[in-house]
Amino acid sequence: MNVALREPKAVQRLTIVDCDIHPTWRTPAELYPFLPQRWREHMAAWGPFVRQGLAGQLPFPRMMAGGMRVDSFPQDGSPPGADLELMRRQHLDANGVEAGLLIALSRGGLEERNLDFAAALSSAINDWQLERWVRPEPRLRAAIVVPQEHPEHAVAEIERRAADPAFVQVMISPRSSDPLGHRRYWPIYAAAERCNKPVAIHVAGFSGGHASTGTGWPTYYIQEHFAQASGMQNTIMSLVFEGVFERFPGLRVVAIEGGLAWAPALCWRMDKHWERMRSEVPHVLRPPSEYVREHVWFTTQPVEEPDNPEHMADILGWIGWDRIMFSTDYPHWDYDDPRQAFKFPLTGERRARVFRDNAKALYGLP
Amino acid sequence: MKLPIAGAIDCDLHPAPPGARALLPYLDAFWRDQITNRHIERMPFTLMSYPPGSPFAARPDWRPASEPPGDLDGIRRHVLDPFALRYAICNVLHGAIALFNEDMSAALCSAVNDWTAHELLDPEPRLRAAILVPPQNAELAAREIERVAPDRRFVQVLLLAMGETPLGRRVHWPIYAAAEKHGLAVAIHAGSTYRVAPTYAGWPSHRVEDYVAQSTAFETQLLSLVAEGVLQRFPGLKVVMSEGGFTWLPNWFWRAGKTWRGVRPEVPWVDRAPAEIVRDRVRFTLQPVDAPAGDPAVLRRTLEHIGSDRLLLFSTDYPHWHFEGEDALPEGLGGDTIRRMLVDNPLETYPRLGDPAPGRRRAGASRGAPKPARKRGTVARKEAP
Numbered sequence: 001m002n003v004a005l006r007e008p009k010a011v012q013r014l015t016i017v018d019c020d021i022h023p024t025w026r027t028p029a030e031l032y033p034f035l036p037q038r039w040r041e042h043m044a045a046w047g048p049f050v051r052q053g054l055a056g057q058l059p060f061p062r063m064m065a066g067g068m069r070v071d072s073f074p075q076d077g078s079p080p081g082a083d084l085e086l087m088r089r090q091h092l093d094a095n096g097v098e099a100g101l102l103i104a105l106s107r108g109g110l111e112e113r114n115l116d117f118a119a120a121l122s123s124a125i126n127d128w129q130l131e132r133w134v135r136p137e138p139r140l141r142a143a144i145v146v147p148q149e150h151p152e153h154a155v156a157e158i159e160r161r162a163a164d165p166a167f168v169q170v171m172i173s174p175r176s177s178d179p180l181g182h183r184r185y186w187p188i189y190a191a192a193e194r195c196n197k198p199v200a201i202h203v204a205g206f207s208g209g210h211a212s213t214g215t216g217w218p219t220y221y222i223q224e225h226f227a228q229a230s231g232m233q234n235t236i237m238s239l240v241f242e243g244v245f246e247r248f249p250g251l252r253v254v255a256i257e258g259g260l261a262w263a264p265a266l267c268w269r270m271d272k273h274w275e276r277m278r279s280e281v282p283h284v285l286r287p288p289s290e291y292v293r294e295h296v297w298f299t300t301q302p303v304e305e306p307d308n309p310e311h312m313a314d315i316l317g318w319i320g321w322d323r324i325m326f327s328t329d330y331p332h333w334d335y336d337d338p339r340q341a342f343k344f345p346l347t348g349e350r351r352a353r354v355f356r357d358n359a360k361a362l363y364g365l366p
Numbered sequence: 367m368k369l370p371i372a373g374a375i376d377c378d379l380h381p382a383p384p385g386a387r388a389l390l391p392y393l394d395a396f397w398r399d400q401i402t403n404r405h406i407e408r409m410p411f412t413l414m415s416y417p418p419g420s421p422f423a424a425r426p427d428w429r430p431a432s433e434p435p436g437d438l439d440g441i442r443r444h445v446l447d448p449f450a451l452r453y454a455i456c457n458v459l460h461g462a463i464a465l466f467n468e469d470m471s472a473a474l475c476s477a478v479n480d481w482t483a484h485e486l487l488d489p490e491p492r493l494r495a496a497i498l499v500p501p502q503n504a505e506l507a508a509r510e511i512e513r514v515a516p517d518r519r520f521v522q523v524l525l526l527a528m529g530e531t532p533l534g535r536r537v538h539w540p541i542y543a544a545a546e547k548h549g550l551a552v553a554i555h556a557g558s559t560y561r562v563a564p565t566y567a568g569w570p571s572h573r574v575e576d577y578v579a580q581s582t583a584f585e586t587q588l589l590s591l592v593a594e595g596v597l598q599r600f601p602g603l604k605v606v607m608s609e610g611g612f613t614w615l616p617n618w619f620w621r622a623g624k625t626w627r628g629v630r631p632e633v634p635w636v637d638r639a640p641a642e643i644v645r646d647r648v649r650f651t652l653q654p655v656d657a658p659a660g661d662p663a664v665l666r667r668t669l670e671h672i673g674s675d676r677l678l679l680f681s682t683d684y685p686h687w688h689f690e691g692e693d694a695l696p697e698g699l700g701g702d703t704i705r706r707m708l709v710d711n712p713l714e715t716y717p718r719l720g721d722p723a724p725g726r727r728r729a730g731a732s733r734g735a736p737k738p739a740r741k742r743g744t745v746a747r748k749e750a751p
Contacts, residue, residue: 063629179567179575207566213586214564214579216531222593222622222629223532223586227566229621230582234565234575241575261617265668269611269656270578276422276687277574304620307641311616311671318664334628 014352015098016338017359019299020202020256020327021091021140023102023133026078030132034124042117050111051209058205060224064333072331080331084137091330092139095338098356099365100140101327103171103202103256104129109145110173111206118147122157126167134166141363143171143200149208151187158188162195168363169197169254173204174235175212181242193250198297198362201235202256203228225334232258233266236296240270243283245291252362254297257329261304264318267292293320297362299327300354301336309343321350325359367695369680372450374708375719378555378608378651378681379445382418382436383460384481386411392477392484400470411461411474415526415557420573425687435685438486445684446492448692452709453719454682456495457524457555457608458482463501464559471500472510479514487519494719496524496553499541508540515548521716522551527583527610528558534587534594542596546603549717551649554587556580556609581656584610585618588644592622595635597647604715605648609683612650613657616671619644645674649715651681652707653688655696662698675703679712 025031032040052059064070072090074083081087092100109122122145129142144161146154161167170192174180180201192199211217212227214234232255245251270288278284298319306312316324329335338355346354359365386407390398401407416423424435428444445454462474475498482495497514499507507523514520523545525533533554545552557580563569564576564583584607591597591605619641626633626640636643657665669675682694689696695704713719 063632174567176567179565179570182571208568210563210566210568212566213532214558214562214566214583215528215533215586216562218532218586218590218593219535220593220632222625222632223589225625225629226589226622227586229617230585231566233582234570234579235567237575237578238565238567238570241570241572241578259617259621261620262614265581265611265613265617265656266578268613268658268664269581269654271658272654272656273422273574273577277420277577279421280574281572302621302624304617305624306616306620306671307623307673312620314667314671315617334625 014355015096016326016355017099017101017365018095018097018328018330019101019254019325019359020103020301020329021087021100022081022105022330022332023129024079024081025128026082031121031124031128034127035120039117039120049113049117051113051207060221062333063221067333069331069333069335084133087330088137091328092137095328097139099359101168102129102133102140102142103200104143104145105202105204106145109147110204111208112147115147115150115153119150119153119157122147122153126157126161130166141168142166143169144197145171146188148172148185148188149177151184154188155191158191158195162197167197168365169200171200171202173208174201174231174258175204175206175208175210177208179238179242180235181238181240181244183242186244186247189244189248189251193248196250198252198254200254200256201232203232203258228257229259229262233262236266236292237270240288240291241281241284243281245295246283246285251295252297253295254299254325254362256299256327257301259302259304260298260300260319260324261312261315263292263298264315293323297323297325297358299325300341301327301329302334303336303341305343312342313344321353322358324354325362326355367697368692369449369694369708370701370704371708373452374449374680375712376445376449376451376454376682376684377606377679377712378653379441379454379456379684380436380686381438381441381456381458381486382434383411383458384478384485386474389474389477389481392480393473397470397473413459413461413464413557414560415576416459417573422577422687424685428685438490441493441684442490445682446490449682449694451492453492453494455521455716456482456486456493457553458495458498459555459557460498463498463526466502468500468503468506471502472506475500476510476513479510479520483517483519494519494521496520496522497550498524501525501529501559504538504540508544511541511544511548511550515544515550518718518721520550521718522553522606525552525554526557526559527554527580527587528560528564530559530561532586532590532594534590534596536594539596539599542600542603546600551604551606551715553606553608554584558583581611581614585614588618588648589622589640592636592640592643593633595633597643598635603647606651606679606715607648608651608681609653609686610650611654611656612672612678613655613665613668615650616668645677648677649679649711650677651679651683653681653683653686655688657696657698662696665696665698669699669703675706676711676714678703678707679715680708
């Protein structure tokens, strides 16, 4: 992670779909053309307003290079993920990326406490994704960023973008004010279902107002990093037990960067205790594992690495080979290299599914 | 399946917690006044995590007609006798630990421990117990451990999986120092005092969600103990994860290991892979077995992923409802694994269970025990006011 990776020419038998690429701006002013004057002034004077003690940085400092691959810093001094040429050379071309899904993590639309500002930022980020990334580089696709704590605006934003094939999914954060199964978020799921776009749930660095674990704040980044996997389990659990999948049978959810090896054990646990406690949740008509199997897709990075690599094959089989989608997390430090992510032999058919075909089917990519 | 041998050790059993009125004889004059004048003795002190009427809190055939489940008679008839146990370790989940008043919490925890000694351990020599401590004040908790430790029938210290801060934080370290000094394990048991929301996105709507989410709290605590250095700082300390499941462990091993390889300079005292540290120092009670009931091959494979047959401690979790009849063991375990789990692993985890003649001195009655800070009543039963 501290050395520049070689940039081999793409001698790939298989082109891939990367389900997690993070673009960013050279400076926040890149958003100004897409913001009304009122919010440009607000942004300049007040900046983002999020639920943590430090402004403009994360309270769990990353371990290397601000959480970035050290070789991903553009020469012009702009931040990693801001230079399309470098992204092409270093990642899209080098790794044979046929389609790359943008996850525009922002200090804005997802976490901003001022909901009107969050709505303006979300719209601006969506316009920016189109102008700055998808139009110049058609291999890239955008996710609709929405102000999730303001479902009315979120629905309007989804509807505004629904017909544009540049946007393949709706993105929300699992570190929400309430667990994502709560009814306040249902209009978002209804809108996503109506326009037939999956809902992408990508882990987030910024809190929705709660400690990062069910027993308070940890001390170190290694713990905060793990909390994303625990939190993603709680998120899937909430969607199941609140009855979201019963209410929205066409809803498809993608769990991004929250790990996946926990999924079978979580399903066994949910099934077991649902059986015992189902009188409390009569709206959950079927064993929880069935909803997960039908409605949830998982991206791979950071893929778990057992000492015995074959154990990971057990896990992926238990989840279902048609629900696993490869991702790199470019340009972040814990990037998974497509050549090394899986340390056990994959059959040609499974390799094609995981690296390309599952994502193409889910997103309707050509 | 049924237990193949007699003499097994049940490492997680729940007597019905005493109401506050039953504790009055074990409180000093000050707290007896407080508790009665404020009508606190009328309060149930039931933890929100374990509503006694809910289906998982008591198996239907284990539920007594009137009393709350977990009376001594039921413990004998349903657990000690039919399973032919050598010992069962009582975790008395009393609501005293959820109070905000640290002194009242400490006084009631002491009373619960003395009640446990008199009402459970004295009449039933097959029972052992955990020391209940006020979790919000480690200094008071350590003092209570010092007070009770001379009674060697107490074999562990009881903490909940969800509290105010992760248990590795240094504020909790006096508890571990005291436990290590006295050869007591620290048991982290499912449940929450609800000081923070049970998930990082806030408050779920249903109890089943909170119960399922316990396993993620155990993930948090396990990493907290490793990353914040507790297991390195207290090399003699054993930790028992109680009623949190264990089939989530492979994922924990793999993810914690991978991330540690990436960020280990942040926590340089973690000098081995987290999985190795856990395999050495942390144990997990059997129930609930979160695996598909009809497919023993999955559990067998998961145990291969876990990679050790020394991690599991037999438990019934009585009277909580996890299995039917006397089928306390899931299908899919090998004979050696079962024998280790029933006897050897508990004996290695709890050195006090190996005492040739178990100590019978009462809590606080030992001359060698440090003086409690407050003036307390003697531990011998006093008349209720």
